[in-house]
Every structure is written in C-alpha cells, then in structure tokens.
Amino acid sequence: MVLIDPVVRVTNFEHIENCFNRRQALTEAKRCLGCLAGASRIEELCVNCLTCLRVCPYGVPVIDDEGVINIRKEQCQACGLCMGICPAMAIEFRSDYIEQAASRVESAAQGKDGKGAVVVFSCAYGAYAQPEFTQKYILDRDTDLGVVRFPCVSKIDSLHILKAFEAGAERVVVVGCEDEENGDCPFHDTIFWGERRVQRARKVLEEVGIAPERVIFTTLPQAEIEDFERAVKEAIEKTEEASAAAAQE
Numbered sequence: 001m002v003l004i005d006p007v008v009r010v011t012n013f014e015h016i017e018n019c020f021n022r023r024q025a026l027t028e029a030k031r032c033l034g035c036l037a038g039a040s041r042i043e044e045l046c047v048n049c050l051t052c053l054r055v056c057p058y059g060v061p062v063i064d065d066e067g068v069i070n071i072r073k074e075q076c077q078a079c080g081l082c083m084g085i086c087p088a089m090a091i092e093f094r095s096d097y098i099e100q101a102a103s104r105v106e107s108a109a110q111g112k113d114g115k116g117a118v119v120v121f122s123c124a125y126g127a128y129a130q131p132e133f134t135q136k137y138i139l140d141r142d143t144d145l146g147v148v149r150f151p152c153v154s155k156i157d158s159l160h161i162l163k164a165f166e167a168g169a170e171r172v173v174v175v176g177c178e179d180e181e182n183g184d185c186p187f188h189d190t191i192f193w194g195e196r197r198v199q200r201a202r203k204v205l206e207e208v209g210i211a212p213e214r215v216i217f218t219t220l221p222q223a224e225i226e227d228f229e230r231a232v233k234e235a236i237e238k239t240e241e242a243s244a245a246a247a248q249e
C-alpha cells in the first residue's frame with residue numbers, strides 16, 4: 001500500500017495510507033490465508049520420487065524421519081504446481097476448487113452455433129476477477145469463447161487441455177497474466193510450468209494426429225485483459241501466421 005511521503009505527513013493530519021485501488025484489492029485478496037486447502041500426498045500412490053520436493057518453489061515438501069515425503073500442510077501455498085507434475089498422480093488438493101473448474105470444461109467446449117468453441121483457460125485472480133469480466137465471460141457468456149477460470153494457471157494440467165479437445169473444442173488457449181513478472185502475484189514459476197504443460201499437451205495431440213498449433217499459451221498484461229476477447233483473438237491470429245510462415249519455409 002502506498003504511504004504518504006513523511007515530508008508531506010508532517011504538514012497535515014490526513015491519513016498516511018492511500019487505500020487500495022480495485023486491482024490492488026483483488027490482488028491482496030488472493031493471498032493464501034492458511035486455509036489448509038492445498039496439496040495432500042496420497043500415501044498409497046506415492047513412490048517417493050521427490051519430484052514434488054524439487055518442483056515446489058516454497059520448499060514445502062520435505063523428507064521426514066522415516067525417509068518419506070511430507071507435504072507440510074501448514075506451509076503449503078496451494079499453488080498447485082506439484083499436483084500437475086507428480087508422475088504417480090499421488091497429490092490431491094484438500095479443497096475441490098480445481099475439480100470445480102475442470103467440471104466446466106465440457107460446456108465451455110460447446111460453441112453457440114453447435115460447433116466446437118475456442119476454450120480459454122485463464123487465471124481467476126487479478127483482472128480476471130473483476131466483476132465486468134465475470135459478468136461478460138462467465139455469467140452471460142456474451143462471447144464466442146468458452147472461458148474456464150482456474151485459481152491460477154499453475155493449476156491447469158495437460159489433462160484439462162486434452163479434455164477440452166475430447167469435448168469438441170476447436171482450439172485451446174491458456175492465458176496467464178504478467179503479474180508474476182511485476183510482483184503482483186503471490187505465486188512463483190507459474191508461467192514456466194504453464195508453458196511446459198501446454199507443450200506436453202501439444203506432444204500428445206501430435207501423436208494422435210491433431211495439429212499441436214491448436215493449443216496456444218500466452219500471457220496478457222492487465223490492460224489487455226480489459227479487452228480480453230480481442231487480445232485472445234490476436235494471439236490466435238499471430239500463432240496462425242507463424243504456423244503458415246513456418247510451413248512455407
């Protein structure tokens with residue numbers, strides 16, 4: 001929060017704190033409040049490969065006295081990165097909010113004209129949490145896009161992307177924000193892992209004969225999210241142009 005300069009403070013009795021603007025308030029509201037909603041290791045499935053220990057940006061998983069992984073629930077930031085990468089699928093979340101988001105993929109893949117829609121996976125925080133966005137893209141679906149918001153793109157798994165195609169999506173766009181770069185996001189490494197998961201989904205699609213270019217990963221600054229539909233369509237056009245150029249070489 002911005003504080004009034006001390007030099008100015010001594011000249012009056014005004015409040016020294018400037019309040020949050022709406023975007024700052026939304027950012028602050030997404031802080032983990034220790035609700036213990038995060039990752040939990042499924043003992044019967046875990047093979048102690050230590051992948052979660054290596055991936056977690058916050059050092060939450062540790063090896064306990066008995067030599068097995070302990071994902072310390074009181075330390076977990078609920079970012080979701082370990083869940084999508086555990087090779088044994090031995091991590092679940094205590095809260096069901098990822099399943100809730102995933103359950104919307106099928107309807108999002110259905111376009112208004114009966115054809116497959118462009119499914120857009122986005123974050124649910126920051127500019128994506130603004131009431132105008134919710135009204136237009138989620139409640140009214142006043143758009144050709146089928147938008148599915150996840151509590152941060154770090155929780156989007158390659159399987160969610162493949163599920164969208166299974167449900168008939170024309171293409172999938174995963175859209176992150178640029179808050180991580182400018183320090184407005186409490187999570188780390190989300191863009192890095194988001195891109196990796198898109199690449200993994202592309203690989204699988206290619207293997208089954210679906211053009212991998214039908215999945216796009218992009219990030220948008222706050223200002224672009226205000227004009228979301230145009231920004232997503234531009235990202236699609238750029239990818240199509242790049243694919244056409246590559247095909248000609």
Ligand code: SF4
Nearest residue numbers: 046047049050052086
């Ligand atoms: S990544 Fe999964 S299987 Fe590997 S140690 Fe962690 S919980 Fe166990």
Ligand code: SF4
Nearest residue numbers: 056076077079080082
């Ligand atoms: S959910 Fe995030 S913070 Fe929690 S253990 Fe997994 S990677 Fe670490």
